[in-house]
Amino acid sequence: MRLFTLILGLATLVTAVSSHSSPFTAADLVRLDRVGAPVLSPAGEQVVFTLRKTDIEANKGRVDLWLASVADGTPSRLTSHEANDSQPAWSANGEHVYFLSARGGTSQLWRIAVDGGEAVAVSDVPLDIASYRLLPDSSGAVVSLNVYLDCETLTCTAERDAENAESKTSGVAYDQLFMRHWDHWLDEKRSQLFLLRFDQPGEATLLTGAVDADIPSRIWGGSEEYTISGDGKTLYFAARLRDALEPRSTNFDIYATRLDGRGKPKNLTADNEAWDTHPVLSPDGRTLAWLAMSRPGFEADQFQLVLRDLESGEQRTLSSDWDYSPSGFEFSPDGRFIYLNAQDTGHKTLWRVPAAGGKFERLAGDGTIVSFQVGERELVFARSHLKSPAELFRAALDGSDQVQLTNFSGPQLAERELGDFEQFSFAGAGGDTVHGFMVKPVNFKRGRRYPVAFLIHGGPQGSFANNFHYRWNPQTYAGAGFATVMIDFHGSTGYGQEFTDSISGDWGGKPLEDLQLGLAAALEKYAFLDGKRVCALGASYGGFMINWIAGNWPDRFRCLVNHDGVFDNRMMYYATEELWFPEWEHGGPQFLRQEAYERHNPVNYVENWQTPMLVIHGELDYRIPVTHGIAAFTALQRRGIPSRFLYFPDENHWVLQPANSELWHQEVNDWLKRWLD
Secondary structure, rough: OOOOEEEEEOOOOOOOOOOOOOOOHHHHHOOEHHHHHHEEEEOOOEEEEEEEEOOOOOEEEEEEEEEEEEEOOEEEEEEOOOEEEEEEEEEEEEEEEEEEEOOOOOOOEEEEOOOOOOOOEOOOOOOOOOEEEEOOOOOOOEEEEEEEOOOOOOOHHHHHHHHHHHHHOOOOOOOOOEEEEEOOOOOOOOOEEEEEEOOOOOEEEEEOOOOOOOOOOOOOOOEOOOOOOOOOOOOEEEEEEEOOOOOHHHOOEEEOOOOOOOOOOOEEEOOOOOOEEEEEOOOOOOEEEEEEEOOOOOOOOEEEEEEOOOOOOEEOOOOOOOOEEEEEEEEOOOOOOOEEEEEOEEEEEEEEEOOOOOEEEEEOOOOEEEEEOOOOEEEEEEEOOOOEEEEEEEEEEEOOOEEEEOOHHHHOOOOOEOEEEEEEEEHHHHEEEEEEEEEEEOOOOOOOOEEEEEEEOOOOOOOOOOOOOOOHHHHHHOOOOEEEEEEEEEOOOEEEEEEEOOOOOOOHHHHHHHHHHHHHHHHHHOOOEEEEEEEEEEEEEHHHHHHHHHHHOOOOEEEEEEEEEOOHHHHHHOOOOHHHHHHHHOOOOOOOOOOHHHHOHHHHHHHHHHEEEEEEEEOOOOOOOHHHHHHHHHHHOOOOOOOOEEEOEEEEEEEOOOHHHHHHHHHHHHHHHHOOO
16 A cells, blocks of 8 residues: 655744643643734735634633734734624724724724724614625725614614513514524524714615525625625625525525615626625726635535626636635735635645636645735735644745744743644545545654544545644644544545545445545554554544444444434434535435435444444534434443433534533543543
8 A cells, every 4th residue: 555644844833842841731722822814904014813812711712903013923912802802904094903892782893093092983783793894995884784674774673682582472483494503593684784884873774685685694604705896886795595495505696786775786696506605806896706616505516716807797717727626815916816725635725826817826835724815015824733723924925935923822832742743645445545644642752552533524525634623633632642543535625626526425435435444554654553442533424424433333443432423314304404415415305315315324223333432412503403412322322332421502513612622622531541541
């Protein structure tokens, strides 16, 4: 079996380890400062960004705004209120920073001078502002608010909310699906875009009411789903209609509407029934670019970069010959280039391509480029990797001369030992090249053999990439004395769209074979891995795979950990909310594709289960409802298999609260030690 190893070194990011260092723990993980996306000032001399610190006593994160010099990275704190300050944006003249904060009781838009002083509220609407974009001259903003479409005023929505809160009845009736989404029950309100002028801070004009949709999309959509023309006359936004088809549709379209409120929004992408989103205008305002999928109903389809000449209507696809799926992009200030980031063979790299068309050029690799911004002379980006949380960097426009600007995590990690890591590859299912990562335990010594935590990613179209993860972080296992192996099996992202597509309809086939071959390859390559002491762990699809392994690879592992995993594909179809997902993955609805849903259904193999399993689930997980976890635990208990159920009544598909995160890690590590020591 041919293997190769890529040793990943980022000299500027390696944390110094003192002679008195101690292993990295989950307690360290939840306390690390988290650097947000950089936002360049108009002159390109400073970046503003968020910094999240953990308030252990309050059991939550708190977020402030910071500034850093692009020249030397010198940081300074801009805000320090007890309320979270988020979504910073520069004024047109670079003298002020705008941001959202609930420091006045509701989420409003605030402004603060960069040379000091107190923040001032520039909006005073009776509802929470969820996102915004400043007008080009900073005289106002387009803001998103949740409103009842039959209300003519914002006060009407606020009053109706108050009446509902005081009502003695709690029943809510629904006439169509999407009753709930991720961790929220939805109501009759819609997220809509309004024009807010700062000289009239309590008033806002509805711009998108003619489109019955959530704009931006709930619950994850933000200002990346809309943009304003440079002349301040036109608003472009992405929307999916809120009709009976919505739970099984990925058909977002790009609309254009006038900011003066006249006329109705025009659908620019009606001919594409798949996903269109992330509209971005060229600096000269002549070209609208966006990301577009081509296959309706498939959320993991490749995004293509599409450009439209707004005068002629001529449209072209810039990325047809580029087998990556960008997650973000922007024009250079002169409009000559478009910069993009995309998952790339276990990393997330930064690229650029001439806006007129041409070759895609990789500018920065090794690690994960979380976010970036392009200036006239330099670009700045946030990058993380398996041994470092995200920090800010600057580089020349061609990616050269990279310099680290911030180092918030450095002092916090200075006396913590982290495990070294390598990327490796092997011949997987069908002989295809498959990649994985191995992370060594801390205090590694030659000649010793170490137990293995075998992590299985979710998605299923996802990746355990070269990234510093705040939930499934292999360094927490390294600190506990375990080596970690992670395989990007068939279906993973960043290896070409054909590889990503290969998991659909084959959840328990090629991915399981890759996991089997990948573990064997790692054990062969790394003699210090103890193949007799291995525990497999996974969440979401990874949790499905744990349930599938329990019945179809039952004698390989000492123990299993299943977080929010699918137990029964039939139950999953009828209880989940985004129906387009199972319908794409299994070829249609369950009642028409019963054989496909049963082909890789864990519940059908419970009779083979024998491996001790820790099951974890959150009550607020509406993607894979908690009954899946209860069902798996019932199966384990009824069969007399050693098992434990960890239940979080206040967590969703993830475990987000600091104290709960520490408990999660404690339970998981205790389970591993129980069976691997």
